[in-house]
Amino acid sequence: MGYTSGVDVFAAVADPVRRRIVALLGDGPLTAGALAAAFPDISRPAVSRHLRVLREAGLVAAETVGRERYYRADHGALREIDRWLATVRRQAWDQRLDALGTEVHRTRRERPAEPRTTDEEPTTRSAG
Numbered sequence: 001m002g003y004t005s006g007v008d009v010f011a012a013v014a015d016p017v018r019r020r021i022v023a024l025l026g027d028g029p030l031t032a033g034a035l036a037a038a039f040p041d042i043s044r045p046a047v048s049r050h051l052r053v054l055r056e057a058g059l060v061a062a063e064t065v066g067r068e069r070y071y072r073a074d075h076g077a078l079r080e081i082d083r084w085l086a087t088v089r090r091q092a093w094d095q096r097l098d099a100l101g102t103e104v105h106r107t108r109r110e111r112p113a114e115p116r117t118t119d120e121e122p123t124t125r126s127a128g
Contacts, residue, residue, distance in 0.1 A: 012057035
């Protein structure tokens, strides 16, 4: 699903640094230097390796403008993840609703029928 060079999309976003990079790129294209500045505890080569993994997974695209290389989020791959998550959510809800329907049916079958009440006012005895 959504990989171009053998890197699975979900393996790529399993890393918290890569998820943050994708989130940063969601605001617009950034250079590798700008991305590296957002991660002061990580070396620039490490950020570049993360970007390579994201590119190979199809989550990030790169474009060279002059001497700078700009990275941007690839929304097609992100939509693919979203479709997968929507399917999983729908299946989970379907299972829950099926289980609820089964429980309601079982409860109705096991519970004895209760007498129905009418809309009439209850009769009261007069004290006396």
